Amino acid sequence: MQRTGVVLDRVGVVYTTNDGGSLEAVRDVSGVVADGRFVSLIGPSGCGKSTLLDVVGGLLRPARGGVVINGEQVSGPRRDTAMVFQEDSTLHWRTVVGNVAFGLEIAGVGRREREARARDVIKLVGLAGFEDRHPRELSGGMKQRVAIARALLLDPRIMLMDEPFGALDQQTRMFIGRELLRVWEETRKSVLFVTHDIQEAVYLSDEVWVMSARPSVIKSKIAVDLDRPRAPGTMGSRRFHELTSEVWELLRVESEKALDASGELRTTP
Amino acid sequence: MNRTSSGGGTLLLRPPLVRAALVLAVVAVLEAAARGGLVEPLVMPPPSVMFARLVEIVRSGPFVTDLVVTGATVATAFGLGGLVGLMIGILFWRFPFSGAVFEPYLVSMYSMPTIVFYPILLAVFGLGTKPIMIIASTMALIPVALNTMVALRAIPPTLPKLARSLNCTRLQTYRKVLAPAAVPMVVPGLVLGFIYAVIGTIAMEFILASRGLGYRTGFFYRSFEIADMYAYILVISIVAIIVNVGLNYFERRIRRDMQ
Ligand SMILES: Nc1ncnc2c1ncn2[C@@H]1O[C@H](COP(=O)(O)OP(=O)(O)OP(=O)(O)O)[C@@H](O)[C@H]1O
Ligand SMILES: [Mg+2]
Numbered sequence: 001m002q003r004t005g006v007v008l009d010r011v012g013v014v015y016t017t018n019d020g021g022s023l024e025a026v027r028d029v030s031g032v033v034a035d036g037r038f039v040s041l042i043g044p045s046g047c048g049k050s051t052l053l054d055v056v057g058g059l060l061r062p063a064r065g066g067v068v069i070n071g072e073q074v075s076g077p078r079r080d081t082a083m084v085f086q087e088d089s090t091l092h093w094r095t096v097v098g099n100v101a102f103g104l105e106i107a108g109v110g111r112r113e114r115e116a117r118a119r120d121v122i123k124l125v126g127l128a129g130f131e132d133r134h135p136r137e138l139s140g141g142m143k144q145r146v147a148i149a150r151a152l153l154l155d156p157r158i159m160l161m162d163e164p165f166g167a168l169d170q171q172t173r174m175f176i177g178r179e180l181l182r183v184w185e186e187t188r189k190s191v192l193f194v195t196h197d198i199q200e201a202v203y204l205s206d207e208v209w210v211m212s213a214r215p216s217v218i219k220s221k222i223a224v225d226l227d228r229p230r231a232p233g234t235m236g237s238r239r240f241h242e243l244t245s246e247v248w249e250l251l252r253v254e255s256e257k258a259l260d261a262s263g264e265l266r267t268t269p
Numbered sequence: 270m271n272r273t274s275s276g277g278g279t280l281l282l283r284p285p286l287v288r289a290a291l292v293l294a295v296v297a298v299l300e301a302a303a304r305g306g307l308v309e310p311l312v313m314p315p316p317s318v319m320f321a322r323l324v325e326i327v328r329s330g331p332f333v334t335d336l337v338v339t340g341a342t343v344a345t346a347f348g349l350g351g352l353v354g355l356m357i358g359i360l361f362w363r364f365p366f367s368g369a370v371f372e373p374y375l376v377s378m379y380s381m382p383t384i385v386f387y388p389i390l391l392a393v394f395g396l397g398t399k400p401i402m403i404i405a406s407t408m409a410l411i412p413v414a415l416n417t418m419v420a421l422r423a424i425p426p427t428l429p430k431l432a433r434s435l436n437c438t439r440l441q442t443y444r445k446v447l448a449p450a451a452v453p454m455v456v457p458g459l460v461l462g463f464i465y466a467v468i469g470t471i472a473m474e475f476i477l478a479s480r481g482l483g484y485r486t487g488f489f490y491r492s493f494e495i496a497d498m499y500a501y502i503l504v505i506s507i508v509a510i511i512v513n514v515g516l517n518y519f520e521r522r523i524r525r526d527m528q
Contacts (some may be wrong), residue, residue: 057434076436083434087427093449106435106445 004070006033006056006158006190012064012215013051025051026062027215033158035070036188040201042251043211044258049194050086052216053160056192057083069158079107082156084164086194090135090143096122097131100149107154114153121149124183126176140167145176152183158190165200173197177204178232185229198251202226202243203235210250213258220250314496323500331485332504339470339481346402347466350409351459357410358417358455368418379411384472391477401477405469409462416458420451456523460516467509482508 013026025048033039041049054060056067058077067074069081082103090099097118104114122131125145135143144167151159165173177200184191195201201208208222224243226234234240296316302308303315326332357375361368383404390400428450432442474483482505489498 054430059430059433077434079436081434083431085427085430087425089427089431091428091446091449093452102445103435106437106441 004035007068010065011055011062014063024215028217031209031218033190033192035190037206038184038191038204039207039209040193040195040205041209041211042195042201044213044255047211047214047216050162053162053194057081057160080157082151082154082159084147084151084161086162088143090146092135095132095134096127096146099146100153103150103154118153121153125149141172160192162194198244198247202240203230208247210247213254222246311495318496319499319503322496323503326500335480335482335485342398342401342470343466346405346470347409347463350406350466351413351462354410354413354462355417357414361418362421375411375414383408396477401470401473404473405466408469409466412461413458417455420454424450453524456520460520463516
């Protein structure tokens with residue numbers, strides 16, 4: 001088995017529901033995020049993307065299979081892994097600096113050092129001038145950037161990001177996406193990135209994993225063979241369009257299945 | 270404070286001034302009614318007489334003792350009830366099964382006049398501070414426990430998840446994430462608990478004690494020293510108002526600091 005990177009080995013997750021029943025969220029997911037690679041997960045809502053990220057982050061024990069990071073079985077949260085959650089995870093009683101520095105504070109870094117470093121990262125995510133504000137004074141997208149900055153500041157080998165740009169408008173999304181790429185190109189962390197946005201997935205990634213409806217399997221792994229560093233022009237290229245249409249086609253079928261299963265939509269093909 | 274004139278533009282129509290004027294008007298009406306013979310002196314003496322007695326009483330030795338005794342009882346009852354309430358709230362949240370089993374008891378105790386249990390406590394513990402303490406701290410405990418439980422349950426699951434992903438120790442999780450997240454809802458519970466501790470203590474002193482503000486009020490009532498009784502009622506009201514203003518200030522401070 002591969003010694004470096006993140007290896008998902010036939011991961012299956014079953015939740016126990018409140019009424020004592022069980023719900024199979026993830027059926028069988030295998031894959032490798034090789035060291036320094038950027039992989040996007042895309043799939044219909046409720047298919048288990050966040051669940052899978054929790055498993056890789058050591059927050060959730062899978063019912064079947066497991067995850068190996070750099071040769072070590074994942075049994076809990078790791079120092080070399082940082083997470084950005086889908087929901088707001090800012091601490092409302094702390095300032096932006098206090099929030100961003102929180103991870104380092106827990107890691108035992110002294111106040112002066114962690115706050116100085118936090119201020120640098122805050123500039124990087126475009127929040128300069130908001131250092132001493134509280135989350136209630138920020139927009140949803142700004143709060144997500146606080147969470148991204150907190151994860152970046154930990155300088156992890158592996159970043160697990162769950163729709164970090166979900167609350168952003170298209171333009172800001174593109175802009176921050178480009179910033180993220182810049183940082184990533186400098187640091188070459190391994191990234192597992194959940195998104196709903198096909199263009200974003202293709203633009204950022206080395207590989208796009210398309211997940212099926214729940215209980216999920218990986219339906220297809222699409223290698224993105226666009227040159228790096230990617231420029232805004234990349235999105236106008238023909239290859240980019242081919243790739244996005246390919247993902248879109250795979251995803252369309254699964255989204256319909258997912259909606260069908262939940263009885264929200266009846267479509268005739 | 271830096272408030273723009275909300276409600277009532279001119280200086281004279283500011284709400285606090287209107288409130289003060291209302292109080293003065295009521296006092297004036299009562300004074301006129303008592304002096305004019307509309308109200309029996311045994312029911313209510315003129316306010317001016319009450320105030321005169323109030324000043325004398327406040328300077329007297331027994332009053333200071335009463336105040337200290339009642340204050341100490343309230344503080345102990347609140348300290349005890351608050352602490353146990355916090356622990357029960359945390360317990361019910363941490364072990365949802367215990368919460369599901371015991372929470373209805375707590376809620377029904379909330380609506381029950383706990384004071385009716387005093388004959389039982391009296392039989393078990395006898396006269397003195399013990400039964401007072403038990404009733405007052407039980408009353409204080411209930412809102413603290415319920416608010417603490419609700420506050421902890423209302424914390425978005427992402428926050429403990431964040432704490433876990435950062436490898437927080439259990440202590441760090443409580444101290445740096447759960448406690449500050451819960452504080453805005455726990456503090457109002459503590460404020461209510463304090464008010465309940467005061468009510469419980471004074472009500473029990475009426476029937477069970479031989480010292481304290483509540484006891485003294487009842488004593489004057491039974492010995493027909495009505496002016497003195499009213500003076501004590503006034504003292505209790507004034508102390509309660511001061512404490513309440515203090516607690517509200519404290520609550521707002523905490524909320525602001527926590528934001
Ligand atoms: N704690 C839980 N207990 C029970 N079921 C859960 C729990 N968390 C998630 N689920 C279920 O597992 C399935 C997958 O959830 P998950 O949050 O991983 O989906 P997702 O792919 O991230 O969706 P979205 O794109 O909408 O964020 C859903 O059907 C959800 O209802
Ligand atoms: Mg999700």
